Structure formats: C-alpha cells, structure tokens
Amino acid sequence: MINIVVAGPRGKMGYEAVQLCERDQDLHLVAVVDSKHNGRTLNELEGFGNQEVPIYSDMEECFSDHKVDVLVDLTTPAFGKKHMEIALTHGVRPVVGTTGFTDKDIQELTRLAEEKELGAIIAPNFAIGAILMMKFSQLAARYLTDVEMIEQHHDQKLDAPSGTAIKTAQLIATERKEKQQGHKDEKEDLAGARGANFEGMRIHSVRLPGRVAHQEVLFGGEGQLFSIKHDSLNRRSFMPGVKLSIEHVLKLDTLVYGLENLID
Numbered sequence: 406m407i408n409i410v411v412a413g414p415r416g417k418m419g420y421e422a423v424q425l426c427e428r429d430q431d432l433h434l435v436a437v438v439d440s441k442h443n444g445r446t447l448n449e450l451e452g453f454g455n456q457e458v459p460i461y462s463d464m465e466e467c468f469s470d471h472k473v474d475v476l477v478d479l480t481t482p483a484f485g486k487k488h489m490e491i492a493l494t495h496g497v498r499p500v501v502g503t504t505g506f507t508d509k510d511i512q513e514l515t516r517l518a519e520e521k522e523l524g525a526i527i528a529p530n531f532a533i534g535a536i537l538m539m540k541f542s543q544l545a546a547r548y549l550t551d552v553e554m555i556e557q558h559h560d561q562k563l564d565a566p567s568g569t570a571i572k573t574a575q576l577i578a579t580e581r582k583e584k585q586q587g588h589k590d591e592k593e594d595l596a597g598a599r600g601a602n603f604e605g606m607r608i609h610s611v612r613l614p615g616r617v618a619h620q621e622v623l624f625g626g627e628g629q630l631f632s633i634k635h636d637s638l639n640r641r642s643f644m645p646g647v648k649l650s651i652e653h654v655l656k657l658d659t660l661v662y663g664l665e666n667l668i669d
C-alpha cells in the first residue's frame with residue numbers, strides 16, 4: 406500500500422485522483438489538502454460517497470499527523486511550488502501535475518530534491534498519448550524546422566501557454582535548428598496575432614468552454630504539411646500516468662520533469 410495525500414481534491418483533476426485512489430488497491434488515500442473545509446471529512450462534501458478521509462487546509466499539519474509516501478498535487482500555479490517544498494521538507498515525494506512552473510522553479514526544486522535525496526515528479530501532462538505527441542514532435546523537428554503549435558483548453562485554465570505546449574517546445578528545441586519563422590519583415594497589426602514566441606516557434610492558445618485539453622503541432626515544409634494532434638476528451642485520460650508516476654517516484658532520488666523520461 407502506498408500512502409497518498411491529494412492536494413486540490415475538489416478540483417477537476419483532484420477529484421479524478423481521489424477516485425483513482427478509491428479504485429486502485431495499491432493506493433491508500435490517507436488525507437487530502439484543500440483550501441477550504443479544514444477539519445471535515447471528504448464524505449461530508451457533495452460527490453465523494455462514503456470516503457471518510459480527513460481534510461486539512463494546512464499541509465504541514467497534514468504531514469505531521471500522517472505517515473505519507475506521496476503527495477499528488479493538482480492545485481494552481483500559485484501553490485504548486487510551495488506544496489512541493491513542504492512535501493520534500495517533510496520527507497514526502499511529490500507527484501505534481503500542476504502547471505505554471507518556471508525554469509528557475511524547476512532548478513530550485515531539483516536542488517531541494519537532491520539535497521533531501523528524494524524522488525519528485527513534475528508532469529506537465531500525464532496522458533500517454535500526449536507524451537507520444539511530444540516525442541514524435543521532437544523527432545519530426547530534426548527534419549522539419551518550421552513549426553507552430555495550437556493548444557486548446559477549457560476556459561477555466563489559469564496559465565497560458567499550457568504546460569504541455571511549453572514542454573513540447575522545449576523538446577522540439579533540442580532537435581530543431583533555431584530559426585525565426587515567417588517573413589523577416591512581418592509585423593503584428595494587432596498585438597499577439599502571431600502567438601507566443603518560443604525560440605522562434607509560435608504557440609497559439611485557445612480557451613473555450615466545451616474544450617478539455619487538445620494540442621496540434623504543425624510542421625510545414627516545401628509543398629507539405631505534417632501535423633501531430635492529441636486530444637484528452639476527459640480527465641480519466643490522465644489517471645494511468647498519475648499511477649505510473651506514483652510508482653516511479655518511490656524509486657527516484659532526484660526530480661524528473663516530464664513523463665517522457667520515464668517511458669522508453
């Protein structure tokens with residue numbers, strides 16, 4: 406049994422992570438960390454059935470009261486880093502799906518994980534199909550250097566571009582010969598028209614009700630277009646990756662950024 410704490414249980418992803426622990430006999434949900442409802446239990450909240458799991462608003466108190474192996478954090482960009490620091494300081498291995506980390510955040514958290522000799526995972530996307538999209542895009546960039554990305558998400562998303570788009574761009578950049586795309590004299594008549602600029606690649610972020618999580622990577626060449634697309638149609642699509650990460654983090658003694666590092 407792996408003792409789990411989920412942070413953000415009332416959220417769209419946190420709710421699925423709680424259900425994963427309920428279904429999976431290897432995972433034991435010992436407590437949840439929620440910004441509200443301190444001192445109550447999950448079964449008192451709507452939608453959580455008979456799960457008598459204690460709710461804490463203070464993560465440090467939660468880790469003092471329970472023996473915890475893994476923190477699964479699915480909260481907001483403002484709290485993800487702080488929660489990882491608290492977990493590592495308390496000897497708890499974090500598996501973090503929360504997006505919005507900067508390069509500096511990841512460097513600082515890697516130092517902390519190594520100092521504590523603890524595994525930690527930051528996964529911008531837990532869906533296996535999304536990981537394949539990133540890996541195939543990285544390979545394609547070796548041959549096709551003109552690339553743009555369109556990512557689409559629900560309209561409640563806080564960060565843009567998505568963590569997946571940034572990670573995809575970072576992987577592509579390891580293979581792509583750096584290039585400023587488009588006409589050298591192009592100009593935006595409306596600011597932002599050409600999207601965000603990542604080393605000359607453009608990322609376009611769409612936010613619409615009705616969307617879940619979708620990304621298309623477009624490669625252009627002379628007389629040809631190659632596109633790689635992934636769609637998460639619901640949030641169950643992320644749960645096998647959450648389980649995989651929980652299992653892997655127990656064997657690590659450093660921080661791993663991206664599930665592409667855990668699959669061959």
Ligand SMILES: NC(=O)C1=CN([C@@H]2O[C@H](COP(=O)(O)OP(=O)(O)OC[C@H]3O[C@@H](n4cnc5c(N)ncnc54)[C@H](OP(=O)(O)O)[C@@H]3O)[C@@H](O)[C@H]2O)C=CC1
Binds near residue numbers: 417418440501
């Ligand atoms: N890696 C992946 O595969 C995926 C990652 N994500 C990422 O996961 C994160 C969550 O996404 P999603 O579930 O859609 O977002 P939601 O807004 O639905 O959920 C976030 C939850 O976190 C809670 N929360 C905020 N602050 C705290 C805190 N300090 N302590 C505990 N709980 C807190 C919120 O509660 P309240 O609002 O009441 O404060 C809310 O219930 C985002 O960063 C998103 O980008 C999403 C999908 C897949």
Ligand SMILES: O=C(O)C1=N[C@H](C(=O)O)C[C@H](O)C1
Binds near residue numbers: 504558566619
């Ligand atoms: O907020 C979301 O919904 C998602 N966030 C992650 C991201 O920023 O890439 C993963 C997935 O795209 C869903």
